[in-house]
Amino acid sequence: MREVFIEDLFRVFAEGAGRIELDQPVSELMDTPFSAIGYDSLAMLETASRLEREYGVTLSDDDVNDAKTPRLLLQLVNAAQTR
């Protein structure tokens, strides 16, 4: 398993949905909702599809939809890798 960190997450977001200029380090955004960061539901969908490909996991749309913050999405991806 390759543990996914928040820097990886933001890299994949940038690749699939475009980079966003941030005022603070991504490590401080663990509990900031993606909607507040500037990534909408389609950005989530595109990023989830890229995470699936890159990390060899399967993520359900409902689970991705419920993962509203980087912490929750990281938990989801890392848990999927151990299954």
Add this chain to the structure above:
Amino acid sequence: MSTRPTAVVTGLGIAAPNGLGTEDYWASVLEGRSGIGRITRFVPDAYPSVLAGELPDFDGAAHLPDRLLPQTDRVTQIALTITEWALGDAALDPTGLPEYEMGVVTASGSGGFEFGQRELENLWSKGPGHVSAYQSFAWFYAVNTGQISIRHGMRGPSGVLVTEQAGGLDALAQARRNLRSGAKYMIAGGVDASLCPWGWAAVASGGRLSRSQDPVRAYRPFAPDADGAVAGEGGALLVVEDIESATSRHAPKVYGEIAGYAATFDPKRGSGRASGLRRAIDLALADAHLAPRDIDVVFADGAGLPAPDLDEAEAIAAVFGPHSVPVTVPKTMTGRLNAGGGALDVATALLALRDGVIPPTTNVPAPPVRLGVDLVIGGPRRRPLAAALVLARGEGGFNAALVVRAPR
């Protein structure tokens, strides 16, 4: 006393093959400089037509935030960029204005072809998991309206018109209707961009493009040996608002008024009945409360094929009398821009009114006398201009006529 709004144009955003930005484009047009050449964005050798009007050096990344790039086709990147130019020209900042009082109406002939092509490549070369989630809307005709609306918080009455080359005029007329039903500011016009292998397969197969390889010989509307048009990419988006709003906010420029408009549909081909173009002109003039003698110049559709050129010449001569009004086709320098064409012609007509100069039609000899067309060739014609008529015809039978007047 009527309180019906007077729709005026207060900002222009232009992307044309012979100029990016209003003044670059306008300088090119007056100098007769063409943006038509052999296609460079892909190798066109396998297609029947190899010439097009390509935008010079347009790179969306130079104009837009990174966040918008993965979700937009080139056509939307052009539309978003020239919307900013139009808003800047109008000195209108939508931030903080009531979002339901601002709307967007764009015309589109073909949506985001290149985006769709790339996702088809991903699908067949890598698999369905590699198709972008943004394919869901990035290809769609309404996408320019949607993206402009989202970016600038313009959530009032909005829409998209799909009437091929007539769309640019139809969109501006719809913006005027929206002002009448309460909107305060509208972004309106059209942009198209289909210069990719997949888009060109559709564009070049319509039988309406010249097969000439010579940029000077291709696209010669009203010439006896006209053998088709050249297609191009780009268009124009305009800020449209009520004159009272423009006055009260001290808008820096009022280019002119959208004074009249009409749309008609042609009868079925082969029916023997006349085209609907003349009726569109008559109705647009009536809507503007103007007589034919009040019109100082006609921006013709200029299909560049003998039958529709004859149709158009007859309609113009029937309304104005033979050789009685100057006619011009500046799109001979850009190619036909699909939904972008009519919008760009309206912008061009407004610049002509502003500067008192009729831009030329290039590469075309004097039309046969029997057509009755006083075509402006050999250079621009300077004279005071008070009103212009713009015509646009879309494949499938769409006719649109729009009258612009100089500010009063």
